[in-house]
Amino acid sequence: MVEEAKTIFASMGRFSHLLLAVSGGADSLAMMVLIAAWAKELGQNAPRLSVATVDHALRTEAAAEAAYVGQMADQFGLDHTVLRGEAEKPTTGLQEAAREARYALLEAHMRMIGADALLLAHHADDQAETVLMRLSAGSGLTGLGGMEQETRLRDIVLLRPFLDVAGSRLRATLEAADLRPIEDPSNQNSRFTRVRFRKALPLLEAEGFDRVRLGRFARRMQRADKALNLVADSVRLAVQVPSEEGARFAAGLWDEPDEIILRVLAKGISAVNPDQSVDLFRLEELLNTLKKARFDGVSIRRTLGGTLISLVPDGMILIRSEAPRGAAIED
Secondary structure, three states: OOOHHHHHHHHHHOEEEEEEEEOHHHHHHHHHHHHHHHHHHHHHOOEEEEEEEOOOOOOOOOOHHHHHHHHHHHHHOOOOEEEEEEOOOOOOOHHHHHHHHHHHHHHHHHHHHHHOOEEEEEHHHHHHHHHHHHHHOOOOOOHOOOOOEEEOOOOOEEOEEEEEOHHHHHHHHHOOOOOOEEEEEEEEOOOHHHHHHHHHHHHHHHHOOOHHHHHHHHHHHHHHHHHHHHHHHHHHHEEOOOOOOOOOOOOHHHHHHHHHHHHHHHHHHHHHOOOOOOHHHHHHHHHHHHHHHHHHHOOEEEEEOOEEEEOOOOOOOEEEEOOOOOOOOOO
């Protein structure tokens, strides 16, 4: 993959300092091998590369594995840092909590060293698993788009250059480099949802749900989602009424398709209370309730995402911060 990697990494020359998240597994070690070779060929024109390994202290072997990654990084002349998580371990949602803690540690480290993008080794198999997991969870278009090759998480840029590359190719790259990956036993533990989908993939592939088709499906969902967001932004600007107490939308919003109304409502709620995410199913329930009230010509109030949503008989919608319990509300 060394020659192909030149094309894969070509767009990364615009960054000055890349941080590689390397756990020691085959995928992330192969990423380090490939980008180190790419940077070596570019010479002084290459971005600075740093490596970080997160040790959640969930397994006794983790410290030794992090040290092993440091040895590998040293072979390629790359700086390596171990980031240790010391937060209390949850009894449920362990992988999700570990992921959030991992990104928080990496984000803080990036700010400290001045890195402007984080490189992740997610590949086509991971994308297929993600799409299936989100499909089973009832996700909308945004969720069904899976992971994007470039996105933002809070203040950091996330890069996933291998989303079109099979995991087997990354493992073959590591074997060709004669490097031994770390095998995390949690990757085979069926108590985790992702692992169960991973084990189900061979059966699903026989029915056409292979990584190529699921990856193509994800890209199509991403395109549709971005297009609908652009339309929703345009509609929002057209129907928004100036207000000092939140987001107010004129009755013209009801002329739009339900999908656009949902997105405008979500954007309004997020603008009023950016600290809370809005569950799509609850948002759909809210829209159905508002539509019935509008048909009946009545005023109603509902709460969602820490906001109060009011509908008046003329069809106008007002979204504002939810009043403290016991406080009076005035329209």
